[in-house]
Amino acid sequence: MTGISHKQSADSAMPGNQVVPGNLRLVESSDGTFLHLFGDWTLPHYKNLEREMAALDVPGSCRVDFKELSALDTAGATLLARLLGTDRLSNLVLSAPDLAEERRSLLQAVGEALNKPDEKPSVRHNALFDWLAEIGKITVGLWQTLLFLLNFMGLTLITVIRVLPRPRRWRLISLATHIHQTGLNAVPIVALLTFLVGAVVAFLGATVLTSFGATIYTVDLVAYSFMREFGVLLAAILLAGRTASAFTAQIGSMKVNEELDALRVQGLDPIEMLVLPRMLALLVTLPLLTFVGMMAGMIGGAVVSVVSLDISTVRFISIVQEIPLRHFLLGMVKAPFFAFLIALIGCLEGFKVEGSARSVGEHTTSSVVQSIFVVILLDAVAALFFMEMGW
Amino acid sequence: MGHRGNEAIISVRNLNNRFGTHVVHEKLDLDVFRGEILGVVGGSGTGKSVLLRSIVGLHRPSGGEVRIFGQDLAGLSSARRSQLDRRTGVLFQGGALFSSLTVIENIALPLIEHAGLGRGDAEYLAGVKLALAGLEKKSGVLFPSELSGGMIKRAALARALALDPDILFLDEPTAGLDPIGAAAFDRLLMTLREALGLTVFLVTHDLDTLYTACDRVAVLSQKKVLVADRLEVVAATDDPWVQNYFHGPRGRAAQQAAGTVQEEC
Numbered sequence: 207m208t209g210i211s212h213k214q215s216a217d218s219a220m221p222g223n224q225v226v227p228g229n230l231r232l233v234e235s236s237d238g239t240f241l242h243l244f245g246d247w248t249l250p251h252y253k254n255l256e257r258e259m260a261a262l263d264v265p266g267s268c269r270v271d272f273k274e275l276s277a278l279d280t281a282g283a284t285l286l287a288r289l290l291g292t293d294r295l296s297n298l299v300l301s302a303p304d305l306a307e308e309r310r311s312l313l314q315a316v317g318e319a320l321n322k323p324d325e326k327p328s329v330r331h332n333a334l335f336d337w338l339a340e341i342g343k344i345t346v347g348l349w350q351t352l353l354f355l356l357n358f359m360g361l362t363l364i365t366v367i368r369v370l371p372r373p374r375r376w377r378l379i380s381l382a383t384h385i386h387q388t389g390l391n392a393v394p395i396v397a398l399l400t401f402l403v404g405a406v407v408a409f410l411g412a413t414v415l416t417s418f419g420a421t422i423y424t425v426d427l428v429a430y431s432f433m434r435e436f437g438v439l440l441a442a443i444l445l446a447g448r449t450a451s452a453f454t455a456q457i458g459s460m461k462v463n464e465e466l467d468a469l470r471v472q473g474l475d476p477i478e479m480l481v482l483p484r485m486l487a488l489l490v491t492l493p494l495l496t497f498v499g500m501m502a503g504m505i506g507g508a509v510v511s512v513v514s515l516d517i518s519t520v521r522f523i524s525i526v527q528e529i530p531l532r533h534f535l536l537g538m539v540k541a542p543f544f545a546f547l548i549a550l551i552g553c554l555e556g557f558k559v560e561g562s563a564r565s566v567g568e569h570t571t572s573s574v575v576q577s578i579f580v581v582i583l584l585d586a587v588a589a590l591f592f593m594e595m596g597w
Numbered sequence: 598m599g600h601r602g603n604e605a606i607i608s609v610r611n612l613n614n615r616f617g618t619h620v621v622h623e624k625l626d627l628d629v630f631r632g633e634i635l636g637v638v639g640g641s642g643t644g645k646s647v648l649l650r651s652i653v654g655l656h657r658p659s660g661g662e663v664r665i666f667g668q669d670l671a672g673l674s675s676a677r678r679s680q681l682d683r684r685t686g687v688l689f690q691g692g693a694l695f696s697s698l699t700v701i702e703n704i705a706l707p708l709i710e711h712a713g714l715g716r717g718d719a720e721y722l723a724g725v726k727l728a729l730a731g732l733e734k735k736s737g738v739l740f741p742s743e744l745s746g747g748m749i750k751r752a753a754l755a756r757a758l759a760l761d762p763d764i765l766f767l768d769e770p771t772a773g774l775d776p777i778g779a780a781a782f783d784r785l786l787m788t789l790r791e792a793l794g795l796t797v798f799l800v801t802h803d804l805d806t807l808y809t810a811c812d813r814v815a816v817l818s819q820k821k822v823l824v825a826d827r828l829e830v831v832a833a834t835d836d837p838w839v840q841n842y843f844h845g846p847r848g849r850a851a852q853q854a855a856g857t858v859q860e861e862c
Contacts, residue, residue, distance in 0.1 A: 279761040
């Protein structure tokens with residue numbers, strides 16, 4: 207095999223060697239019309255060559271002169287194929303005498319590649335129909351998401367019932383790890399956030415209630431709102447953002463890696479191994495975090511009351527103590543339900559991941575959005591229910 | 598076939614690589630000549646992939662020198678490095694296609710970013726590369742997660758070829774392919790080498806690839822390149838690992854298979 211001539215493209219890019227931009231010219235001679243190709247027919251000159259090609263009207267009968275062509279790559283070969291048509295190109299490749307062996311095979315390969323039938327289905331789109339179809343798809347999708355969730359809920363509950371009588375299968379180590387990660391590690395952020403919201407609510411109460419001369423009710427406002435709503439709601443929303451996403455990403459990347467399939471073929475139940483410890487961990491941690499949230503929120507309120515409302519700490523505590531225990535319990539009782547749903551959605555979205563890192567990202571987003579939505583929706587329904595019941 | 602040229606397009610001198618106390622390479626020397634297909638073999642953990650990553654600049658060696666096109670990688674400015682990177686293409690073992698882009702967009706990305714082409718031109722050229730790599734046009738609109746193993750390798754090859762590189766690095770391109778797919782890949786590699794004048798640095802475990810596609814074979818063993826030469830010479834080297842590798846049951850089978858293919862030709 208001779209000639210490494212068309213590798214000159216590489217050398218010509220080196221400093222010191224001259225780069226001749228690719229070009230083409232029609233030359234009339236006594237033997238007929240010649241198409242002269244010269245310079246580098248390479249990727250850097252692609253645009254230029256395309257312009258030159260458009261300006262030139264190449265007659266069907268002309269012959270091609272490759273002598274001054276200094277470099278050719280697939281981009282150049284593609285242009286040439288487009289200029290001459292693949293049939294002429296393949297004829298030319300066979301007949302041209304001054305064509306190096308490598309260029310011959312390059313042109314042949316590109317010609318063959320371009321010659322393959324291009325089957326692109328052309329479907330006419332109607333904007334209105336597309337829009338309607340999209341709405342239909344989304345509706346069906348929502349319905350299916352709900353069915354999936356209920357299905358998964360059932361499956362998880364059945365697994366819980368099956369595993370419950372067998373303490374050896376409780377996986378306490380896994381449970382402890384998840385309690386650590388989802389609970390203990392979340393305490394600082396939950397405490398800080400509820401503390402700040404508590405302070406804000408106290409300010410808000412002070413602003414509104416001072417005009418009625420009812421500043422002292424700021425304490426009740428903070429205490430009631432945190433016991434009944436904000437403690438559990440804020441903790442649950444934080445957990446949805448922090449933990450549901452983590453669950454989805456963990457299980458999702460295991461799915462991408464076929465680890466879930468590996469569990470199944472070993473006769474292990476992914477729900478028992480992966481979902482139960484996570485769910486039980488949240489069932490333990492969310493009530494605890496709720497309690498932390500309630501306390502931190504009321505401390506935030508107390509700080510504002512003491513510093514800027516002239517309510518003493520003792521007075522604050524005595525007012526809080528007069529609040530019936532019922533309100534505290536109404537807040538706490540919601541925590542396990544939220545925990546159950548957050549864990550369920552986080553894990554389910556993880557199981558829905560398909561094939562790629564992109565899918566993990568999509569489902570993580572979806573799990574956070576869904577779990578926050580479900581938490582707030584359920585909280586609203588609960589508030590309505592409690593009010594109707596007169597609790 | 599034999600040597601294409603005597604000009605070393607890659608030269609590795611005195612390469613040292615260690616991770617903590619674990620020494621992978623010690624005073625490793627290797628030349629890759631222009632236009633050849635060099636197969637790199639070695640047992641697991643002999644640092645084949647580390648060598649590849651050191652040459653393409655993904656791993657900074659603990660010591661020694663790597664020259665590509667006569668330029669020392671370590672001493673280059675980032676702009677020169679980027680220019681150099683455009684002249685090499687890498688096919689990673691798992692394909693490493695960008696999962697958020699379709700196959701065509703994967704191939705068109707370097708064309709848009711480096712060659713400054715418009716989207717239409719870039720995707721047109723990408724279609725040509727796709728066809729060169731032996732994939733149908735309609736697979737261009739698929740996402741990587743929708744491809745089979747063989748298609749992923751071909752799509753990744755098309756992406757590695759996007760900028761018409763001079764050197765192609767392949768990390769176990771036929772691993773995970775069925776024998777028919779692997780043989781087709783070997784043929785494709787040889788065709789492309791002829792057509793595009795590539796130099797190929799091929800890390801492989803596949804004995805059939807060594808016998809059918811490679812001009813020279815380099816054996817990594819004992820922290821350096823034990824031998825790098827034509828297959829017959831390498832197979833005759835007096836080393837227990839080499840003897841085991843080429844004259845074990847699989848080695849003999851591949852040799853016989855290669856023999857029959859040559860007789861048929």
